[in-house]
Amino acid sequence: MLWPALFTLQAVCTSVAHSMQHYPAAWGHYDVCKSQIYTEEGLTWDYMACQPEATDMTKYLRVALDPPNITCGDPPETYCALENPYMCNNECDATTEELAHPPELMFDFEGRNPTTFWQSTSWKKYPKPLQVNITLSWNKTIELTDDIILTFESGRPEQMVLEKSLDYGRTWTPYQFYATDCLDAFTMEPKTVNDLTQRTLLDIICTEDYSRGYVWKNDKTVRFEIKDRFALFAGPRLHNMASLYGQLDTTKNLRDFFTITDLRIKLLKPATGATMVDENNLSRYFYAISDIKVQGRCKCNLHANSCVFDKGKLGCECEHNTTGPDCSRCKRHYHGRAWSVGSYLPIPKGTANICKYISIYNAQISCVVSVKLHLHHSRVCDNAMLRCQNGGTCHHHQRCHCSPGFSGVLCERARCQGPEECDDQLSGRASFHHPPIIQLTFTLVVLLLLIVSLC
Numbered sequence: 410m411l412w413p414a415l416f417t418l419q420a421v422c423t424s425v426a427h428s429m430q431h432y433p434a435a436w437g438h439y440d441v442c443k444s445q446i447y448t449e450e451g452l453t454w455d456y457m458a459c460q461p462e463a464t465d466m467t468k469y470l471r472v473a474l475d476p477p478n479i480t481c482g483d484p485p486e487t488y489c490a491l492e493n494p495y496m497c498n499n500e501c502d503a504t505t506e507e508l509a510h511p512p513e514l515m516f517d518f519e520g521r522n523p524t525t526f527w528q529s530t531s532w533k534k535y536p537k538p539l540q541v542n543i544t545l546s547w548n549k550t551i552e553l554t555d556d557i558i559l560t561f562e563s564g565r566p567e568q569m570v571l572e573k574s575l576d577y578g579r580t581w582t583p584y585q586f587y588a589t590d591c592l593d594a595f596t597m598e599p600k601t602v603n604d605l606t607q608r609t610l611l612d613i614i615c616t617e618d619y620s621r622g623y624v625w626k627n628d629k630t631v632r633f634e635i636k637d638r639f640a641l642f643a644g645p646r647l648h649n650m651a652s653l654y655g656q657l658d659t660t661k662n663l664r665d666f667f668t669i670t671d672l673r674i675k676l677l678k679p680a681t682g683a684t685m686v687d688e689n690n691l692s693r694y695f696y697a698i699s700d701i702k703v704q705g706r707c708k709c710n711l712h713a714n715s716c717v718f719d720k721g722k723l724g725c726e727c728e729h730n731t732t733g734p735d736c737s738r739c740k741r742h743y744h745g746r747a748w749s750v751g752s753y754l755p756i757p758k759g760t761a762n763i764c765k766y767i768s769i770y771n772a773q774i775s776c777v778v779s780v781k782l783h784l785h786h787s788r789v790c791d792n793a794m795l796r797c798q799n800g801g802t803c804h805h806h807q808r809c810h811c812s813p814g815f816s817g818v819l820c821e822r823a824r825c826q827g828p829e830e831c832d833d834q835l836s837g838r839a840s841f842h843h844p845p846i847i848q849l850t851f852t853l854v855v856l857l858l859l860i861v862s863l864c
């Protein structure tokens with residue numbers, strides 16, 4: 410009696426664990442797009458909203474610097490420490506691997522000793538501003554799931570802007586401003602993310618929290634706080650993700666706020682550590698970044714649970730009869746209803762909003778009717794299929810030029826020249842000029858097959 414009960418308990422626990430694995434109540438990973446279930450009609454598919462797991466998105470980006478020659482090392486240069494202008498033993502040389510600091514070192518594996526980093530040229534052209542744009546591009550729409558973190562090897566910039574693009578770099582909007590003095594730099598009152606509310610979540614703020622110039626071990630990072638913004642809806646420990654997902658579902662601007670195709674880091678003024686620039690030691694001032702973290706997932710409109718990187722490009726592996734890099738349209742023959750983004754609600758499965766199948770027969774009949782209407786209204790003719798009759802010629806595939814004595818769309822009718830000719834038509838004389846019934850039927854059949862193949 411005990412063993413059957415134990416096996417039953419084990420089965421129940423396994424079922425519950427499996428369910429929790431796919432549909433965790435707190436987070437709602439939405440990692441399953443469909444499953445088979447039994448209904449009164451037999452085995453069928455149960456479709457659910459789904460999305461890829463979050464991952465380190467820096468593995469898939471392209472980086473570009475403007476100006477392109479802003480990286481140090483060509484020609485070689487010696488740098489001084491910001492905190493000690495007489496300690497000048499840091500060298501940058503692009504021709505020597507150990508001394509080179511190219512842009513890709515912002516995204517390599519950290520933990521090496523010494524630390525690897527990208528570094529700019531020094532502020533040797535002062536008072537001309539030392540400004541750098543670092544553009545990160547994915548050639549794919551992605552959704553941010555965690556804080557963006559920049560780790561500086563130099564002092565943190567005294568002025569900086571983080572920008573985003575949703576259209577592959579054609580237009581840009583600010584995400585956040587950073588400065589030691591927000592009023593002076595950007596004429597904005599300083600704020601922190603803790604000053605935001607649900608109503609002001611989309612406000613663009615300037616913060617002074619990340620712009621102290623001196624380099625302490627735990628004072629190197631600059632953040633754009635994603636999770637603190639999530640917490641405005643999901644609670645301090647993100648325990649109520651259903652609330653956040655509900656907001657993302659119903660507020661398009663909110664979903665777009667966490668969606669990007671590109672990021673741009675505008676470094677406007679390097680750390681100086683003082684109110685005045687020491688013009689006698691300009692090699693103290695530069696930018697250096699050892700690490701950039703961007704955590705997110707491919708945007709697949711809740712129609713895919715995986716995203717592949719193939720031939721240098723990210724793309725969703727679409728489900729729910731959708732297609733495209735973002736699963737943003739229905740597949741051919743699946744336009745039974747208009748395409749729609751999936752829904753997070755109801756928790757935990759969401760709503761798949763799959764594209765509906767149209768039968769081939771109905772699709773072809775629709776196509777034939779559409780083409781026939783088009784032919785009727787535009788008077789299209791074709792010397793091969795819709796042949797102009799009785800010696801007529803097809804003109805620009807638009808109309809038949811009929812021989813004298815004939816009229817009609819395909820010159821199929823004899824023109825009445827007088828009572829005798831019309832009488833002759835009625836007696837069968839004119840019917841000689843019409844194609845035989847078999848020929849006409851064959852033409853129509855071939856035409857129908859051609860139209861169906863085109864559809």
